[in-house]
Amino acid sequence: DKNIHFFSQIDVIPKKIDPELLGIRGRQANEFAELGFPILPGFIIDSQLAADLDETDIKKDIKQMLDKCAGIVGKSYGDPENPMLVKIVISSNLAVSNYPTLHNFGLVKPTIPGFAKWVGKTFAANEVLFLVRGMLKIEEQIMEFKGLTAERKKILDQLKALGKEISSDRPSKDAEAIMDRYAPFLPSGYFDSADGQLMLTLKEISKLLSMDDQNDRDTALMIQPMVYGNYGKDSCSGNFFSRNVVTGEKKLQGEFYREKFNEIGATGQGIEKIGPNHLKELQRIAWTLEDRFKEIRQVRFTVENGKLWLIEQRLVDQKSTQADIRLLLDLAKRKIVDNAYVVKAIEPLRLNEILHPIIDTPSIKGLKNWSGGIAGAPGAAIGRAYFTTDGLLEARKLAMQKGEDDRFILVMPSTFAEDVKAIEVSTGVLSCEGGFSAHASVVARQYGKVSLVAPAMSIKGKKATLGNISFSEGDYITINVPYYGESTVYLGTAKLIEPNPSESGLLEFIGITKSFIKEFHVRANAESPKDALLALSFGAEGIGLCRTEHMFFGAERINVFREMILSNSPQERKKALDKLRPMQRNDFYGIFKAMAGKEVTIRLMDAPLHEFLPHNNDELTAFIKYLEKSKKTKVAKADIVAAIDSLEEFNPMLGHRGCRIAVSYPEIYAMQVQAIFEAVYKLKSEKVDVRPEIMVPIVMNSSELKLIAYGKKIEGTSYTGIVDVEEKLRAEKKAKAVPYQIGTMIELPAAALGAGDIAKYGQFFSFGTNDLTQTTLGISRDDFTGFMPDYTLFDLIIGNPFSTLDPRVKELIALAVERGRLTRPDLVCGLCGEHGANPGNVRFCMDAGLNYVSCSSYSVPIALLAVAQAEL
Ligand code: PEP
Ligand code: MG
Numbered sequence: 093d094k095n096i097h098f099f100s101q102i103d104v105i106p107k108k109i110d111p112e113l114l115g116i117r118g119r120q121a122n123e124f125a126e127l128g129f130p131i132l133p134g135f136i137i138d139s140q141l142a143a144d145l146d147e148t149d150i151k152k153d154i155k156q157m158l159d160k161c162a163g164i165v166g167k168s169y170g171d172p173e174n175p176m177l178v179k180i181v182i183s184s185n186l187a188v189s190n191y192p193t194l195h196n197f198g199l200v201k202p203t204i205p206g207f208a209k210w211v212g213k214t215f216a217a218n219e220v221l222f223l224v225r226g227m228l229k230i231e232e233q234i235m236e237f238k239g240l241t242a243e244r245k246k247i248l249d250q251l252k253a254l255g256k257e258i259s260s261d262r263p264s265k266d267a268e269a270i271m272d273r274y275a276p277f278l279p280s281g282y283f284d285s286a287d288g289q290l291m292l293t294l295k296e297i298s299k300l301l302s303m304d305d306q307n308d309r310d311t312a313l314m315i316q317p318m319v320y321g322n323y324g325k326d327s328c329s330g331n332f333f334s335r336n337v338v339t340g341e342k343k344l345q346g347e348f349y350r351e352k353f354n355e356i357g358a359t360g361q362g363i364e365k366i367g368p369n370h371l372k373e374l375q376r377i378a379w380t381l382e383d384r385f386k387e388i389r390q391v392r393f394t395v396e397n398g399k400l401w402l403i404e405q406r407l408v409d410q411k412s413t414q415a416d417i418r419l420l421l422d423l424a425k426r427k428i429v430d431n432a433y434v435v436k437a438i439e440p441l442r443l444n445e446i447l448h449p450i451i452d453t454p455s456i457k458g459l460k461n462w463s464g465g466i467a468g469a470p471g472a473a474i475g476r477a478y479f480t481t482d483g484l485l486e487a488r489k490l491a492m493q494k495g496e497d498d499r500f501i502l503v504m505p506s507t508f509a510e511d512v513k514a515i516e517v518s519t520g521v522l523s524c525e526g527g528f529s530a531h532a533s534v535v536a537r538q539y540g541k542v543s544l545v546a547p548a549m550s551i552k553g554k555k556a557t558l559g560n561i562s563f564s565e566g567d568y569i570t571i572n573v574p575y576y577g578e579s580t581v582y583l584g585t586a587k588l589i590e591p592n593p594s595e596s597g598l599l600e601f602i603g604i605t606k607s608f609i610k611e612f613h614v615r616a617n618a619e620s621p622k623d624a625l626l627a628l629s630f631g632a633e634g635i636g637l638c639r640t641e642h643m644f645f646g647a648e649r650i651n652v653f654r655e656m657i658l659s660n661s662p663q664e665r666k667k668a669l670d671k672l673r674p675m676q677r678n679d680f681y682g683i684f685k686a687m688a689g690k691e692v693t694i695r696l697m698d699a700p701l702h703e704f705l706p707h708n709n710d711e712l713t714a715f716i717k718y719l720e721k722s723k724k725t726k727v728a729k730a731d732i733v734a735a736i737d738s739l740e741e742f743n744p745m746l747g748h749r750g751c752r753i754a755v756s757y758p759e760i761y762a763m764q765v766q767a768i769f770e771a772v773y774k775l776k777s778e779k780v781d782v783r784p785e786i787m788v789p790i791v792m793n794s795s796e797l798k799l800i801a802y803g804k805k806i807e808g809t810s811y812t813g814i815v816d817v818e819e820k821l822r823a824e825k826k827a828k829a830v831p832y833q834i835g836t837m838i839e840l841p842a843a844a845l846g847a848g849d850i851a852k853y854g855q856f857f858s859f860g861t862n863d864l865t866q867t868t869l870g871i872s873r874d875d876f877t878g879f880m881p882d883y884t885l886f887d888l889i890i891g892n893p894f895s896t897l898d899p900r901v902k903e904l905i906a907l908a909v910e911r912g913r914l915t916r917p918d919l920v921c922g923l924c925g926e927h928g929a930n931p932g933n934v935r936f937c938m939d940a941g942l943n944y945v946s947c948s949s950y951s952v953p954i955a956l957l958a959v960a961q962a963e964l
Contacts, residue, residue: 093153095141099125100133100164113138115183115312120405127384129377132401133164134316136183137294142313145298151291157315158290165317165401170286174210175203177219177318178290182297184311191233191300191311194226195219195318197293198286204267210323213265220267224274225258230296231277237303251277290315321349324397331392332363334378337411340418340597344371344378346390370400381405383428386437388419413438413445417597424604431604432964438601440931440957444540445470446598447591447950451572455587456580459570462559463580468533468543472572473520474585475501477563479554481514487566488517492645493711501569503549503556507532513874515541520571522556522581524549544571544579593629602631602953608960609633612938615691615946617924619643621682624692627949631956634691635683636858636946637787637924640764641699643679644672650704651718657701658735662759669763676767684771689781693858693924693946694768695837696761696800698789700744701753705736745863745872750790754800758812761800765817773827785833786814787858792842794849801834801853835920838908839863847908851915858946859905861925865893868901894926897933906940913941922946931958938962 097105097114105114105122114122114136124131135157141148158178162168167176177198182191196219199207208216228251235248254277264270271283279292294313301311321329332346347360364371374393381389388411392403420434429437448471476498478484484500491498500518506525507515515521515535520542523532536543549558554565561583563569570582593599615636616627620643624635644653649672656668684692706712712732719727741747754761768784775782791797798804803813814834822829835856838844840863847857866873873894883889893901905923912919922944927933929951937945938959947955 093141093148093150095138096135096150096153096157097138098133098135098157098160099131100160101125101128101130103133105136109138112185112310113140113312115139115185115310115314116187117181117183117404118312118314121314121316123384124402124405127380129380129402130400132316132319132403133161134314135161137313137315139310139312142311143298143301143309145295146302150294151287154290154294154315155287161317165319167317169198169290170203172202172206175199175206175286177203177207178315179318180293180297181314181316182301182311183314186310190306192226192229194223194230194293194297196223197290199223199267200283200286200289201268201271203286204271208267211320212322213267215322217264217267217270220270221258224270224278225255227278227282227293227296228255228258228274230300234296234300234303237300319394319396319399319401319403321394321396326398327394327396328366329392329394329403330360330363330366331390332374332378333408333411334382334389334391335415335419337388337408337415340412340415342379342418342422344375370395373400377402382419383423383426386420386423386429386433388415413442414596414598416442417446417601421597421600421604431607434601434604435608435957435960436964438957440954440961443598443954443957444950446593446596447953448472448540449588449590450574451570452587452589456570456572456582459582459584459586460561461580461582462546462548462561463578464548464559465544465546465579465581467573467579468521468523468530468545469536469541470573471520471542472570472586472588473499473501473518473542474568474570474588475499475519476566477501477503477522477556477569478514479503479551479556479565481511483565484514484518489707490711493650493707495645495648495650501571502532503551503569504532505551506530507535511535512880520544520573522546522549522569522571524551542571542573544573544581546581598953599629602956605953605956605960606631608963609956610963612942612959612963613944614952614955614959615693615922615924615944616949616952617928617946618683618949620679621686623949624683624686627952628686630949630952632690632949632952633944634693634783634946635687636693636922636928636944638683638692638694639698640676640695641697641704643676644704649675651715653704654706654715655719655722656760657704657739658732665757665759669759673763673767673770676764677770680768680771681774684775684782684784685780687783688775689783691783691785693785693787693835693856693922694764695787695789696751696754696764698750698837700741700747700749702736702739702741702744705739745866745874751788751796751800752790754788755796761814762812762817765814766821769818769821769830772830772832773822773825776828776830782830783832784830785835785856787835787837787856788854789837789860790839790863791836791850792840793846794853797836797850797853833920837863837924838905840867841904844904844908845911848911848915851912851919854919855916856920856922857908857912859908859921859923859925859942861897861901861905861923861927862894864904864925865898865901865927868904869893869898895930897927897936902936902940905942909941928955931955934958935962 099105099122104125111119118136158169162176167174169176175198177196180194199220232251235244275282281288321327328348328350330348332344335342336345344363346363348363348366349360388408390406390408394401420437423429424434451472478500484502488500501520502514502518503522506523512535521532521536522544524547526545530545533543549556556563563583568585570586573579613633615634616632617637618624618627618635619639652671656665659665706715716727772782772784788797788800799811801814803816804811833855836854837860838857839860862873909921921942923937923942924946928945928947945955
């Protein structure tokens, strides 16, 4: 019949046969044949014929095909001495198939003794059960399609009960008794002859396929001989990945089982122990497959009586990004693929995985632990457990003010919208309700946090119990949610291994990625020399945003800063600023030095002042103590409290922040500018190539920028601008001028609309899309996550506008770039809000004519990859 196709190590199904007709498994088998691999021979009844076997006489074809198989495997179908058995693979074009795979046809009363001679009676009896179980499933499915009358329902229930009975059957030695037990439920004469059994089976399956509307005549039947890893000496079976699916090391990863099948419970041996000859052949096969398909594959095989047979190959979906990257680098090195292929093959967000820390295994030794749960978001996290969002946020605030680098894990039965702000600042979430799609897991994945759902956990008050471990609020725990395998919660802190970009292949991958970057660049948001170095190692091409107010966090600095903002007079303020200046200068020095030869944008201070004030009594006391020491006099608490209260604002995000503070207190920016140039001149004297850019935040109109950049003299007073500070310092230091730029953030719709004017005074724009989104949509960036789920539910907004650029915001950006460049054609434009980290925004940024995006160091590789892919 023209719809039946034979394949083997030397027979390939002709190219003219539409591969769709073979189904996925059929195609994969044929791929092996094409490669000349020792595939089990077999034949495929293609999808045009498979559902019509009732009307077609294929007995002769089947016989002929079985004989061909027999000739290759050295056993023959129906032979009572050494019977060849066959399996039937129902091969559809769907990745997930509803149908069972059926094994052991040819096991009938006349062949049982012969088969048992080779494999033993118990095994033979079990193989009969295996056959019956598959067939009962088919009968069940047929029954379901027939539509259930009361009578059919009875039969169906009976079939289901039989299925359960089989699954729980003890090993028995009596194959014939098993046949007698189940024969009444199978087509009549089922165990009489091997030929009869196969035809009856094929017809039953064909009937099922013809009834299944969903199948839509899209399913083929593949018949192959069975081989057994316990059949004669030098027999085994096993499976392996073509390389390590976690590390990507080019070494087969898998196991094999001698004398046994790889059943649950059986312990296998590492595939490397299979013996040099088989191993060499398996390696050749694995790596040929990789070269051919350019991906990691999994292979199942059996060695029967010393002869190796490949059973099947699979795509591997449980593999790490690192494994894929190392495979691609390896293929590129051997010129199997070119660099463009490498860059296109990895989805940018997958890099997140390679950038996560993992547990350093020796460090968990001795830690009490509990294992289990459902992986919500992979990774490893350490933190202090907090059982409420408010509790966690409060603890974090305290830690930040003390300059402690604490980490937190939110532990709750389940989380809701109002908990997002805690998840956002935690390293992970441990919850007990739901699973992969629970709120906690979904949000954790969105924010790149670790999430574990442990239904076994009980929380009572401020204490959680998980099996035989328990922990209280504030205790450190470590959670490990690996990509594969079981998750674990440890009491205490383990060590994390920070990602190792050189070992993981990431650095090499970034290098290749960068070779495709042309005009459009990626910078990093970084606030310390350490951040800057990390950013650099991840491929950052400059710093697009250094938030200088973040440099004032920390136990030592925060009180000096408080002293500065609570000063009563310019003189007092100057004293405090003089203490802050060296701190900033040293940081700037480190950052500029790390970024030698690259642009570094320093943003002058932008924060509502009250954010920095003491928030509770302990902090207040500590601050007063500091003040008394600094001023060497007693300080009245009431005065300080009054001063703090006077800074309270109703709407701080729209209040006295950014350049507005500088308008009131020019000495703050003057101090910062001085610190910048002190660092610049020093580095210049050390022959370091410094490229400073000074950026003014929250600018609303050109007059603000003009004042802050260039100063102003009015009757009786004057305002010292950035250029004035620089000129004065340069004269004092007798330093040589270093080119620098002054620019502004565009974070208000008014600034975007007025970009033409603003560009007269700014040499560059950087779009602060966090604030620009907040002020364009009129939605608070800090409170939106609370009601976002409702907005998403009713499709009022697509995606999170604080991650995916809103169309109106895009319009403002495009318009501002255009207006700005009409005034200043060489205006450099970038984007430094969180949106820069989302690969989905990159194309727009390129099309809108921006020059770069700037994002957190960890997102730099992701953005670089998105840019490179857009360039290709
Ligand atoms: C912004 O508003 O997008 C921005 C980068 O500034 P910040 O987040 O510091 O307000
Ligand atoms: Mg901003």
